Amino acid sequence: MIPKNHPRYESLILREKIKEAHKKGYLTDSGMIAHGRGEAFDYLIGEKTMPPANEAIKVAVATLIQAKNSVISVNGNSTELDIDEFIELAKNTDSKIELNLFYRNKKRVEIISKLYKDHGYENLLGIDDKKIRYIDNIDSPRATASEEGIYKSDVVLVSLEDGDRAEVLVDSGKKIIAIDLNPLSRTAKMANITIVDNIVRTIPLMIEYAKKLNSKDESQLKELISDFSNAKNLNESLKYMELSKLSKS
Numbered sequence: 001m002i003p004k005n006h007p008r009y010e011s012l013i014l015r016e017k018i019k020e021a022h023k024k025g026y027l028t029d030s031g032m033i034a035h036g037r038g039e040a041f042d043y044l045i046g047e048k049t050m051p052p053a054n055e056a057i058k059v060a061v062a063t064l065i066q067a068k069n070s071v072i073s074v075n076g077n078s079t080e081l082d083i084d085e086f087i088e089l090a091k092n093t094d095s096k097i098e099l100n101l102f103y104r105n106k107k108r109v110e111i112i113s114k115l116y117k118d119h120g121y122e123n124l125l126g127i128d129d130k131k132i133r134y135i136d137n138i139d140s141p142r143a144t145a146s147e148e149g150i151y152k153s154d155v156v157l158v159s160l161e162d163g164d165r166a167e168v169l170v171d172s173g174k175k176i177i178a179i180d181l182n183p184l185s186r187t188a189k190m191a192n193i194t195i196v197d198n199i200v201r202t203i204p205l206m207i208e209y210a211k212k213l214n215s216k217d218e219s220q221l222k223e224l225i226s227d228f229s230n231a232k233n234l235n236e237s238l239k240y241m242e243l244s245k246l247s248k249s
Contacts, residue, residue: 041181
């Protein structure tokens with residue numbers, strides 16, 4: 001039992017959720033490692049949303065709303081931590097949700113598919129092997145893409161992504177929005193928009209912005225997007241991390 005007055009209560013609760021997902025069979029050992037790595041970076045930013053991340057979130061939402069075929073890519077970690085929020089974000093940005101797993105097997109696909117159905121989402125893409133295509137120039141198992149989703153998408157939101165796939169997706173002409181606590185990762189650098197934050201804070205904020213930005217006209221959204229520089233935002237995130245680290249010393 002974790003006491004609620006523990007200074008890192010929220011972080012420890014997330015850790016327990018990840019452990020439970022592993023026990024249930026839909027999150028791999030490497031998924032637990034990925035969470036731990038992200039947790040370390042989250043500590044560096046004080047476990048709160050930085051101003052640069054907030055700016056990236058607004059631009060990301062505007063990009064999803066402007067897209068013709070936007071897709072939210074999910075895996076075991078994101079499903080465990082934010083399933084209801086991902087579903088709500090998809091509804092508020094008219095996006096599809098697609099399952100993409102590095103260690104893909106029938107059991108994991110079935111468990112995650114059932115979870116989405118249990119939470120009221122019936123149209124999860126990427127679960128039917130007969131409707132899967134393979135993206136060229138990716139050697140990892142994450143080369144799979146749904147014909148209706150990522151394969152034909154123009155904007156893809158990814159979290160806990162591998163750099164190879166992010167780079168190939170960008171090279172294929174898609175806009176990639178990454179949620180990555182590590183601003184130095186290959187994914188963060190390759191993406192068009194990188195949100196350096198924890199998904200449990202990012203997705204609820206994205207939902208809030210979607211409700212506000214849905215009423216904006218196209219020119220206002222385009223202006224918001226065109227003014228954004230991912231390289232500049234990443235540099236600002238790194239500076240903020242350094243200042244946060246110094247404040248703890």
